[in-house]
Amino acid sequence: MSRRATPQASAPKASGRRSGPPIADVRPQPRTVHGVALTDDYAWLRAENWRDVLREPDLLAPDIRAHLEAENAWCDRMMKPTRALQRALIVEMRGRIKEDDSEPPQPDGPFLYYQRYRRGGEHPLICRRPREGSRKGRPGREQIMLDVDALAADSEFFDLGDAVHSPDHRLLAWSADGAGSELFTLRVRDLASGEDLPDRIENTSGEAIWTQDASAFVYVALDGEHRPSRVLRHRLGTPQAADELLYEESDPGVFVDIDETQSQRFLLIAAGDHETSEVRVVDLADPAGQPRLVAARKTGRQYEIEHHGDDLLILTNADGAEDFKIVTAPIDAPDPANWRELVPHVPGRLIISHLCLRGRLIRMEREDGLPRIVIRALADGSESRIAFDEESYALGLDPGFEFDTDRLRVIYASMARPTEVFDYDMATGERTLVKRQEVPSGHDPEAYTVRRIFATAPDGETVPVSLLHRRDTPLDGSAPCLLYGYGAYGSAMSAAFRTRPLSLVDRGFVYAIAHIRGGTEKGWRWYRDGKREKKSNTFTDFIAVAEMLAAEGYTARGRIVAQGGSAGGMLMGAIANMAPALFAGIVAEVPFVDVTNTILDETLPLTPMEWPEWGDPIRDAQAFRTILAYSPYDNVRAQAYPPILAMGGLTDPRVTYWEPAKWVARLRATMTGGGPILLHTNMDAGHAGSAGRFDSLKETALAYAFAITATGAGWPDA
Numbered sequence: 001m002s003r004r005a006t007p008q009a010s011a012p013k014a015s016g017r018r019s020g021p022p023i024a025d026v027r028p029q030p031r032t033v034h035g036v037a038l039t040d041d042y043a044w045l046r047a048e049n050w051r052d053v054l055r056e057p058d059l060l061a062p063d064i065r066a067h068l069e070a071e072n073a074w075c076d077r078m079m080k081p082t083r084a085l086q087r088a089l090i091v092e093m094r095g096r097i098k099e100d101d102s103e104p105p106q107p108d109g110p111f112l113y114y115q116r117y118r119r120g121g122e123h124p125l126i127c128r129r130p131r132e133g134s135r136k137g138r139p140g141r142e143q144i145m146l147d148v149d150a151l152a153a154d155s156e157f158f159d160l161g162d163a164v165h166s167p168d169h170r171l172l173a174w175s176a177d178g179a180g181s182e183l184f185t186l187r188v189r190d191l192a193s194g195e196d197l198p199d200r201i202e203n204t205s206g207e208a209i210w211t212q213d214a215s216a217f218v219y220v221a222l223d224g225e226h227r228p229s230r231v232l233r234h235r236l237g238t239p240q241a242a243d244e245l246l247y248e249e250s251d252p253g254v255f256v257d258i259d260e261t262q263s264q265r266f267l268l269i270a271a272g273d274h275e276t277s278e279v280r281v282v283d284l285a286d287p288a289g290q291p292r293l294v295a296a297r298k299t300g301r302q303y304e305i306e307h308h309g310d311d312l313l314i315l316t317n318a319d320g321a322e323d324f325k326i327v328t329a330p331i332d333a334p335d336p337a338n339w340r341e342l343v344p345h346v347p348g349r350l351i352i353s354h355l356c357l358r359g360r361l362i363r364m365e366r367e368d369g370l371p372r373i374v375i376r377a378l379a380d381g382s383e384s385r386i387a388f389d390e391e392s393y394a395l396g397l398d399p400g401f402e403f404d405t406d407r408l409r410v411i412y413a414s415m416a417r418p419t420e421v422f423d424y425d426m427a428t429g430e431r432t433l434v435k436r437q438e439v440p441s442g443h444d445p446e447a448y449t450v451r452r453i454f455a456t457a458p459d460g461e462t463v464p465v466s467l468l469h470r471r472d473t474p475l476d477g478s479a480p481c482l483l484y485g486y487g488a489y490g491s492a493m494s495a496a497f498r499t500r501p502l503s504l505v506d507r508g509f510v511y512a513i514a515h516i517r518g519g520t521e522k523g524w525r526w527y528r529d530g531k532r533e534k535k536s537n538t539f540t541d542f543i544a545v546a547e548m549l550a551a552e553g554y555t556a557r558g559r560i561v562a563q564g565g566s567a568g569g570m571l572m573g574a575i576a577n578m579a580p581a582l583f584a585g586i587v588a589e590v591p592f593v594d595v596t597n598t599i600l601d602e603t604l605p606l607t608p609m610e611w612p613e614w615g616d617p618i619r620d621a622q623a624f625r626t627i628l629a630y631s632p633y634d635n636v637r638a639q640a641y642p643p644i645l646a647m648g649g650l651t652d653p654r655v656t657y658w659e660p661a662k663w664v665a666r667l668r669a670t671m672t673g674g675g676p677i678l679l680h681t682n683m684d685a686g687h688a689g690s691a692g693r694f695d696s697l698k699e700t701a702l703a704y705a706f707a708i709t710a711t712g713a714g715w716p717d718a
Contacts, residue, residue, distance in 0.1 A: 021074045023669075024067060027042075027044045033617070034621040035621075040597065041665075042658075042666060044063075044064075046656070046662075047064055049061075050658075054653055055179065057650050057683065060650070068661060071679040075645075075678040078676055079678070079702065082706075082708075082709055085705045086698075086701040086702060086705045090697045092502075095440060095441035097694075098437075098438045098440055099117065100118060102117070103116065106400040107400070108169075109169060110131055111128040111131055112130075112131050113127070113128045113401065118149065122694055126144070126148070126163045127144050127145060128143050129141060145172050146189065152691075157178060157651075157686075158176060159176065159177040159178075159691040160175070160176055161176060161206025162174060162186075162207050164208055164210065166210045168213075168214045170192065171197075172189040173188050173217050174188075175187070179686070180686025182206075182226075183202075183203050183226075184203075184204045185202050186201035186204050186206070186219055187199065187200060197236065197237075202240065205220040205221075205228045209259070209267050212264070216233050216234055216287060218234075225603065225604075225605055227252060228255050229248060229249045229252075229256055230245060230247070231247040231291075246282065247280060252602065253273055253608035253609045255272070255609050258270070261305065261307035261356070262306065262403050264284065265307055266281045266283060266284060267282040267283075272302070274610075274612045274613045275302070277303060277304075278293065278296060279293075279294045279305050281294060294314070295336050302317050304316075306354055306355060310332075312329050313327075313356055313361060314326065314328070314329060314334075321345035322523070322525065322528075323350045323351065324345065325343055325344055325351070326343035326361070326363065328340050328342050343361075347523070348367060349366075349523075350520055350524060352364045353397075355399050357405055360376060360426060361376040361378055362397070366492065368522075369464045369522060370393070371395040372395065373385065373387070373410065374386075375408070390414055391450060392466045394413050394495050395411070396412075397409065397410060398410075398421075406427045407425060408423070409423055409424075409434075413496045413497035414496075414497060415450045415497060415511070417445045419437040419497050420436050421434050448468060449470070452466055453548075455549075457517075457540060457544045458540050459537070461537075461541070463514065466493075466515065467554070468511040469505060470505060473505075475510075475554055477559075480509050480510070480561070480584070480707075481511075481561070482563055483512045483514060483549065483561070483563070484511075484512065484562075484563045485538075485562070485564050485568055486519065486566075486571070487518030487530055487542070487567070487568065488567035488570075488571075488613065489518070490527040491519055491520070500697075507708065509711075510554050510555055514545040516537075518535070518567075531613055531614070533626055538571060538574075542575055543579050543582065546582050559584055560583050560584055561707040562585075563703070564588065564591075566589070566590050567592050569589055569593060572632075573591055573632025574632050577635045581642075584711045585642050585709075587644075587647070588644065588646045588660065590649060590652055590655045590687055591646055591655065591660050592659060593662075593663040594658070594662055594663065596628050597633070598656075598659070615627060633662060633663050633666060636666045638672050639672055640671065641673075642675075643676055643678075643715065644664075644677050644678065645706045646660040646677075646678065646680070647679075647702075647703070648679070649687055649688075650683045650686075651686040652687040654687045655687060661679060664679040676715050682699070
C-alpha cells in the first residue's frame with residue numbers, strides 16, 4: 001500500500017505542533033493468507049486486552065487512549081467553526097421532541113402498562129395504572145415502577161434493556177448496561193415495596209421471560225467471548241451460580257435468543273445465524289419444564305414459532321419458499337413431516353412476521369417495497385388487509401400483552417407525516433386513533449413532498465429510493481442531498497417519520513434512502529443478491545442511486561453527502577474508494593471497514609456467525625479474495641478523497657473502536673488530496689452511541705454540521 005504524503009499526512013504527530021491531524025505510528029504486522037501477503041501498519045490500535053476494555057474502559061492502553069483523544073481533539077478543532085450551528089441544530093431537534101411524551105397504554109389484566117418521559121428527562125419512566133378506573137373515564141393512580149432517570153443519574157452511560165412485569169403483576173424484571181458493551185445486569189423489583197430483591201444476574205443479553213407462576217425467569221448468558229450461548233432459568237432467591245441450564249450452544253457461529261408466544265404459553269429458545277435457525281419450546285406453565293425441539297437445524301432453513309390452541313403456527317422458508325410461507329403443526333408432534341401449509345408461498349411477497357391472537361393469525365408482509373398487514377380468521381380462512389394508499393410509508397404492529405382480544409394496535413407513518421397509532425377492531429374493521437406524534441415546534445406535512453422513485457443499477461435491476469424534500473426546494477441540481485444506505489443482513493430501511501433529518505430538509509437538502517440490495521425491500525432475493533460473492537451489488541446500487549439523483553436534478557455530483565452506519569459504514573468505505581468524486585462528504589457511523597481482518601479473526605464476538613453473510617475467508621480462499629477485493633481498509637488507494645467523518649464507540653462489541661481508527665490512519669497516510677478526514681470516538685458509549693434521548697442529539701448535530709459544511713463553504717484549512 002502506498003503511503004504517499006498528503007496535506008494531512010505531512011503533519012507531525014499529535015504530541016508535536018498543533019498544525020495538523022494526529023498521525024498514527026506505523027508498526028507493520030505482516031502475514032500471509034491463502035498465499036497473499038498482507039501488512040497491517042495500524043494493528044497496534046487494537047488493544048490486546050479489548051475484552052477487558054469492554055467491561056472496564058479505563059483499562060485501555062495509554063498509547064491507544066492518547067491517540068483516540070488526539071483524534072477527538074482534532075475533530076473538535078476542525079469542527080469548531082460549526083459550534084454555533086451544532087448548538088442551533090440541537091435546539092431545533094430538541095424542539096421537535098415532546099419532552100413529556102408518553103406512549104398509549106397497553107392493557108394486561110388489571111393494569112394498563114406504558115412508559116413516559118418527564119420534562120427534561122433523558123430516560124423513560126416505566127409505569128402502570130389500574131385498568132378499571134380508566135374504563136370508567138377516571139384514570140387510576142399512576143405507579144412509577146422504574147425511574148430510569150434516577151437509575152442513570154450517576155452514570156456516564158446507562159441503557160435500559162428489558163423491563164417486563166411478572167404474570168401475577170407483583171414483580172418487574174429489568175436490565176441495564178452501564179458501559180455500552182451490551183453486557184446487561186438483570187434485577188428484580190418488588191412492585192409493592194419499590195425495592196429490588198437481592199437477585200442480581202450478571203453478563204446477560206438483557207431479556208427475561210417469566211414462568212407463569214412468577215417463581216422464576218429465563219435469560220441468556222454471554223460467554224467469555226461476548227457471545228449469547230447459554231439459556232438459564234433463575235429461581236428467585238437463589239444465587240446465579242445455582243441457575244439451571246436449559247440450553248447451551250457449542251457452535252460459536254450460532255447465537256441464542258429467547259422469546260415467548262403471544263399466548264404466553266411457551267418460551268421459545270432460538271438458535272441460529274443469518275441463514276439457518278432451530279427453535280425449542282418450553283412450557284411456561286411448568287416451572288420445571290424442559291426444552292423440546294421443533295425441527296433440527298438444516299442449513300438454509302429458517303423458521304419462527306407462534307402458538308394457537310393445539311397447534312404451532314410456523315413461519316418458514318422450507319421447501320423452496322424463499323419469501324416464506326406459514327404452516328401448522330401439532331404441539332405434540334411438531335416435526336417437519338407434520339407441517340401442513342396454511343398460507344402459501346408467493347414469490348415476491350415477503351412475509352416478514354406473524355402473530356396469533358385468539359381466533360386470528362396476523363401477518364406483516366411486503367410486496368413491491370410496500371408493507372401491509374393481513375388478518376386471517378382461523379375458523380374460515382377469510383382475510384382482511386390494512387394498507388395505505390401512499391407512494392412510500394412505514395407500517396408496524398405493537399402486539400401488546402394480551403392474547404384474547406379483538407384489538408390490534410397499528411403504527412403508521414410516512415417520511416413527512418408524524419407517526420399515528422391506531423387501535424384496529426378486527427371484528428368491525430373500525431380504526432380508532434389513539435395517538436398522533438406531536439412536534440412541539442410545529443410541523444406541516446403539506447410543506448413536504450414524499451416520493452418513491454427508482455434508479456437503474458449497472459446490471460439492469462431497479463433500485464427503490466424514498467425521497468423527502470420541501471415543496472419549495474428547487475429541483476434543478478442546486479440542492480444538496482443526504483443519501484442514506486445500509487444494505488445488509490436482510491434489513492429493510494423503513495420510510496418512517498424521523499424528526500432529525502428535518503433540520504437538513506428545512507435547510508434545502510433532499511433527504512433520500514437508497515433501498516439497495518442486501519436488504520429485503522424487494523423480497524428475499526434482494527437480500528441474497530447483496531451478500532457474499534454478490535456483495536458488490538450493494539455498492540454499485542448505491543452509486544447508481546447517487547448518479548440518478550444527480551441526473552434527474554434532485555442534486556448534483558459533488559453535492560451529495562453519503563451516510564451509513566455499522567454494515568452501512570462498510571458501504572460508506574467502499575463507495576469512498578470506488579467513486580470519491582461523486583460525494584461532497586461521507587458520514588460513516590461505527591463503520592465496519594476492516595472487513596478482511598475482522599472476518600479472519602474468529603476470536604471476535606460476531607465473526608463466526610458473520611460467515612454466512614460475508615463468507616468464511618479462513619477456510620475458503622475464494623471468499624477471502626472476494627472480501628479482500630472490497631474491504632474498505634484494504635482498498636484505500638492513492639487518490640483524492642472527499643471529507644469523511646468517522647464515528648466510533650470505545651465499548652462497541654459489534655464494530656470495535658479500532659476499525660474506524662485504523663481506517664482513518666490509513667486514509668491519511670495514503671490519500672493524495674481532499675479531506676479532511678475526521679474521527680470522533682465516543683469514549684463513554686458503544687455501538688448505539690449515547691443512550692439518552694437528548695445526549696444523542698449531540699452526535700447527530702455533529703454529523704449534520706459536517707454535512708452542511710461539506711456541501712457549503714467546506715474547510716479552508718483542510
